[in-house]
Amino acid sequence: MADNASWITPAAAIAESFPDGFSELRPCAQVNLRGDIADLAFTDAVKSVTGLTLPDMPNKVATGKDFKALWLSPDEWLLVGEGDAEALVQSLEDALAGQHVAVNDVSANRTIFELSGPHSHHALMKSSEYDFHPRVFAPGDCVQTLIAKSQAIVEQVGENMFHIYVRSSFSRYVGGWLAEALAEYNEAP
Amino acid sequence: MLNIDCPWCGKRHETEFRYGGEAHIARPEDPAALDDTEWAEFLFMRKNTKGYFAERWLHNNGCRRWFNVIRNTVTHEIVGSYKMGETPPKLPKSAGGAK
Ligand SMILES: [Zn+2]
Numbered sequence: 001m002a003d004n005a006s007w008i009t010p011a012a013a014i015a016e017s018f019p020d021g022f023s024e025l026r027p028c029a030q031v032n033l034r035g036d037i038a039d040l041a042f043t044d045a046v047k048s049v050t051g052l053t054l055p056d057m058p059n060k061v062a063t064g065k066d067f068k069a070l071w072l073s074p075d076e077w078l079l080v081g082e083g084d085a086e087a088l089v090q091s092l093e094d095a096l097a098g099q100h101v102a103v104n105d106v107s108a109n110r111t112i113f114e115l116s117g118p119h120s121h122h123a124l125m126k127s128s129e130y131d132f133h134p135r136v137f138a139p140g141d142c143v144q145t146l147i148a149k150s151q152a153i154v155e156q157v158g159e160n161m162f163h164i165y166v167r168s169s170f171s172r173y174v175g176g177w178l179a180e181a182l183a184e185y186n187e188a189p
Numbered sequence: 190m191l192n193i194d195c196p197w198c199g200k201r202h203e204t205e206f207r208y209g210g211e212a213h214i215a216r217p218e219d220p221a222a223l224d225d226t227e228w229a230e231f232l233f234m235r236k237n238t239k240g241y242f243a244e245r246w247l248h249n250n251g252c253r254r255w256f257n258v259i260r261n262t263v264t265h266e267i268v269g270s271y272k273m274g275e276t277p278p279k280l281p282k283s284a285g286g287a288k
Pocket of ligand 1: 195197198199208248251252253254
């Protein structure tokens with residue numbers, strides 16, 4: 001098993017200044033999976049390994065036992081979980097042997113920020129042109145868009161909780177931006 | 190700011206996209222059979238349409254798919270989006286610019 005518990009990103013340098021309701025999650029397993037969702041051999045094999053029915057609806061998240069799958073494009077998903085990325089890649093490769101697919105461990109590509117609290121969607125709306133209003137964006141949705149002009153994946157994991165996936169090298173900038181965006185709502189009235 | 194309809198993700202702001210120029214330009218079947226003039230014609234020469242124009246867009250900050258859009262180059266009106274290989278939507282009768 002790859003030991004990624006000690007990984008740190010540039011955002012670690014400013015983590016102490018993060019307000020309540022904003023933090024960087026510890027590293028987890030992220031695997032990029034590509035294949036043809038219309039092909040039963042592909043979807044069955046993925047289901048047998050992960051228990052997941054891959055979402056074919058754009059910008060939706062499917063949740064399984066150990067991993068969840070975020071829709072990234074018509075033939076691409078990001079599998080995210082606490083498990084072992086190398087073991088997942090291996091078992092997917094075994095189950096998908098001979099098929100026209102791609103399975104890659106991208107755990108180090110993006111770091112994940114957790115934004116929570118009653119004003120979390122306000123902080124996002126301030127930082128993006130995408131509409132994060134609750135009437136548009138709800139738990140179980142994910143979106144790839146720009147946060148403070150940086151490419152990011154935003155997943156709503158609960159009523160007032162979001163996970164924001166950003167390239168590790170952008171984490172200090174985006175982390176600093178979101179921390180600043182949230183801070184005003186935490187000030188005492 | 191244009192609102193562009195990605196065939197997969199729906200309407201998003203222009204900042205999520207990259208422009209890809211004129212659509213429906215087929216790569217020559219046998220490039221080696223072309224002379225320099227014909228190759229340059231394929232590679233560089235593009236229409237400069239005033240009015241409705243079929244063009245390619247890439248949803249580069251979203252699903253990273255290429256697709257086609259019919260846009261009026263005078264008014265910025267977007268008639269519709271369609272996936273690669275699909276039939277373009279019908280043009281409205283009241284053309285905002287010269288065809
Ligand atoms: Zn898209």
